[in-house]
Each structure stands twice: as C-alpha cells, then as structure tokens.
Amino acid sequence: MQKIIIFIVLFLVLGFGFSCKNKKSENQEKTDLKKKPELKYNADSASESVAVLVFGNDGKVEYVEGGTDKAYQKTKSGLEYRIITKSKSKLRPKIGDVIFINMSYKTESDSILFKTSDIDKNFKMRLTTPSHEGGCIEEAFLLMYEGDSAAFRIDAYNFFTYTQGKVNLPKNIKKGDKLIFNIKMLKIVSDAEYVMKNKEMYAYYINQEDSHIERYLLNFEYPAVKTESGLRIMTIKQGSGKKVTKGQKVQIHYTAGFIDGGVFDSSLERNQAFEFVVGENQVIEGLEEGVSKMNVGGHSILIIPFRLAYGEEKYGIIPPFSTLVFEIDLLDAK
Helix, strand or coil, X not given: CHHHHHHHHHHHHHHHHHHHHHHHHHHHHHHHHHHCCCCCCCCCCCCCCCCEEEECCCCCEEXXXXXXXXXXXXXCCCCEEEEEEXXXXXXXXXXXXXXXXXXXXXXXCCCEEXXXXXXXXXXXXXXXXXXXXXXXXXXXXXXXXXCCEEEEEEEHHHHHHHHCCCCCCCCCCCCCCEEEEEEEEEEEECHHHHHXXXXXXXXXXXXXXXXXXXXXXXXXXXXXXXXXXCCEXXXXXXXXXXXXXXXXXXXXXXXXXXXXXXXXXXXXXXXXXXXXXXXXXXXXXXHHHHHHCCECCCEEEEEECHHHCXXXXXXCCECCCXXXXXXXXXXXXX
16 A cells, blocks of 8 residues: 555656656747747848848758858849848949949958958949859949948859959969958949039040040051040051951950050060950950950050040059050960
8 A cells, every 4th residue: 555655656746747847848949939039120220230041051041140251141143142231221223333332352261352442442433234143243232222331252263254354363262262242332323423523524534635645656657546436556467367256265465554654564474365255344445345356366556545444443553544555466266
C-alpha cells in the first residue's frame, strides 16, 4: 500500500513538472517570435535606417537592421543595395539628367580605390544608359532619390570592363571580386534645366574653342576634316585594312593630350594597346567617332571639342571645357 502511495505522488509531481515545462516552452517560443523585428519603413521620416533581409549561407533569411555592410537587398537584375538614409524627396534621376554626388568605392577588404572628393567637391556627371546587365552603377543611380544615401555591391570585373572600358583589371583585383560603392545623391538637375542654366557659358566656350582649334591647325601641313559634330580629323596615314564598323572590338595605340600642350595618357608608354567596342559608349564620344572613320593600319590625329569629351566637368587631371588631342594608330578591328 505504501509503495502504491509513493508511486502516485511521484506520478503527480513528474506530470506537473512536465506540464510546466511544456507550458514554459510554449511561452518561450511565443516570446521569441515576438522578439523578431517588424520590417517597416516610415516614409514620413526625413531620414531613417532601413531594416533589410540577409540571406545566410544556409539559404535561410535573417532579419538584420540597417547599418552593416553585409545587409543588402537585391534588385531583379541582381544589383545588391542597402539604403542607409532615406530622404522625403520624390525626385529620382532619369537617363540624361545631371547628378551631383559624393561617391567612393572600395574593395571588400576596405581598400579605397576612388573618391569623388579627390577630384571635385561638387562632382557631377550626366547619367547614361546602364553599361551592362547584372547590376551596374548606372542602375544604382537610377534607384536613388535626391538626398538618399546608399551602399551598393557591384561585380568588379563588370565595372572595370564594361563601365570603365578597361582592358585589364587593376592590381589586387581579380575576377569574382566585389566593389562596395557608397553614394550620396546630392542634387538632380534635368538635362533641359542644366543646358538652360549653362547656355550662355556654353556659347562662350564653343566660340572661343572653335577659334582656338583653327589657330592650332595652322601648325600642321595635313588638312583637317570637320565632321557635323565638330570633331576634326587629320589623316596622317590612310591605312590599307578594313574600315571599322559598329559593334567591332578595335585595338589602338594612342597618345592623349591637351590642345595647349602636355600629354596626360599614353598606351605607348605602357606598351599596352587599348581595346573597346565601337558603339557601346565605352569611351568619350569624340574618340569613338574618330576611330569609327578609320581603316585598320591608319594613323590619325583627332582634335576633340570639350562637348565630345568631358564637357563642363572636371575629370581627374582634365579641367572643365578641355579640348583634347588624340593621336591614334588603329592596330586591329574584329
């Protein structure tokens, strides 16, 4: 009888313990679920960090608040992005607009490769069509509103090859690497508005430039052909090879300088020919037009007006409104 009573007592104690434990587990599970943050963004806030989704190596979704370089969303094209601050502005850039930005990009190991502040504190550029598929810097600009700050992760090979038109990757960059872009969209100006504001200045520089080019050409015995765009082409050697056509990859040697004198770049000094695809907007407009009118084996001098080069923008060591002179040897086209 005593054994039976002891057994009943143990059963009640253990059963109550298991019941409490199960209730505790259920309550704990409910509590844990409640701790998971809601991913909402307050559009009325002038500036706010955004919660984003991160996909782990196991394929599971983790919920992470904005503020870490590992937290990125993806567009349908594959562009990885993270909004850092969101403005109230409803103004988004379009192709052809002039955008004023602060931008830097670095490797994933935090080695900074470029900063607009090193070139110009009021850095601006005209937004062009996306240079390639799969997530490019032009798409990044198109995602942003005026006043936004964002980070983007972009394939290094695609950026240097298709956006910048480089033949070789920079040192310490290999295929498969990613670049981290940090961008602040300061101001967006439509093409029409920008042209209107700079119309008088443009007219002044165009008139001055035309006179300057004509004086410069007096130093040569070769005739210069002026195209409809304003490009001047001096053919030193015609070339017996085939004529360049749109879509071909051309290989050239070039020496680039200013009409006032001084060389700023040369493939000959590097002993490495330069390649680009004609019609893909991989180089400045004047260079592409000039090369497209050459035959393989030809040697020409191109006098490129600022509006067919870098325009009113400072680009590296190239000042705004610079007339450029390119001496070209066309090696191959295929």
